Amino acid sequence: MKNKFLALITVAMLGSGAASAQSGDCATMAALAYDDAKAKNYDAAYPALMKVKEECPKYSLATYQYLERAIESKIDKAEEGDKAELVEELIEVWETRLELYPGKTEKGKIYTDIAQLKYDNKMGSKDELFKAFDKVWVEDKENFTSPKGLYAYFDLVVEMQDEGDRTLQDVFDMYDRVFAKIETEENAAAENLAPLLKKQEEGGDLTSKEQKQIKYAEINLKNYSNVKAALNAKLGARADCDNLVPLYKKDFESKKSDVSWLKNANARLSAKDCTEDPLFVQVSEALHKLEPSAKSAYSLGQLAEADGNGSKALEYYNEAAELETNKSDKAKIYYRIANNYKDKGSYGQARSFYRKALEAKPSLGSAYLQIANMYAKSANNCGEDAFSKRAVYWLAADYASRAARVDPSIASNANQAAAAYRGRAPQKSDVFQSSKNAGDAISIGCWIGETVRIPNL
Structure with missing residues (x-):
């Protein structure tokens, strides 16, 4: 018994030594x-x-x-x-x-990398490659954030439609899916960027971490902007009115009581401004009758606007904005309302709706650019003297610069506008003669009601 016990200890020690x-x-x-x-x-x-x-x-x-x-x-x-x-x-x-x-x-990242690697190296049929990306979407949509991967996911459906393996409706459905995902990621990046830009514009010192966050957010926004442009280019003529109207017209009579179908047709026709065809009126009215919604109200607003009934159009647009739950679509409605007020010269009302659009979609750089434009046009009316009037252009330039940073797709035009506004603002000699200093606050009156600080020139 004693010998057996010693043998067991020896085996255990040897095993331990082997493991070590x-x-x-x-x-x-x-x-x-x-x-x-x-x-x-x-x-x-x-x-x-x-x-x-x-x-x-x-x-x-x-x-x-x-x-x-x-x-x-x-x-x-x-x-x-x-x-x-x-x-x-x-x-x-x-x-x-x-x-x-x-x-x-991250499961989603690994699956995306696998799908992208196969796609880049043409490993597998288009259907097999599509299923690889679809696996990411189904199993970990939240982490499916790769701009290249999202584009490939859509591109494969387009190529399969060209070969007769997918329908035009499949292409539209995939476009909507991917575009919505990209806008979600854009909004997240812009929301992270907004407070950092504000801190930077106010002269605050950014930590190295915050500087990296700004760089990362701006790179992402640029990449997503490029992908959206590529998606639209790929969709191309497939989504024009010549294709859309026949596609939906042939099924209207059989589908006019199908709310889901009406919503889809209404959204697509509205997005492409196919509003002059009688089909758009039929679809919009049928949808609003069955289920009043943001989409149907917006479409009826478009029709009223096309008929020259601006007040009725605004009534429908406001109804649409209140009903809309999708942030990007809500921003689109507020932006259209703001444009209507801007065209009428109601700048205060317009700015209010541009800001509502930005609350819903922080990456909507064009809203910042429109506000900048209104400020510039109001410079001569919103200052007590020549210096404060020209100081309005600094404020306009700040808004234009912000537009460029949150929306790379308009960066070139926005940066040009910002440079033009700074050219009209007081120069270094003007600041010197005014006895003011860099960093001093200038209050802008009238409808603008904001403060701008003299920049370092």
């Missing part, structure tokens, strides 16, 4: 592999990292992070015919990382 030895071996192998990877010597790091992955798969998340870089480096250098095996290897690394470290790995 294995742990030590893993640490040694990993340290050498990681050193090469940190030095970006990926050719040397790659086989060592693969050995760590195979023999010590659970040693550290760093193994998979460095392997990803090493394999990506090999893919970049590889000939076209040699990439497929490396791509499969990288996918297997991502999948293993997700399996072993789910708490430290």
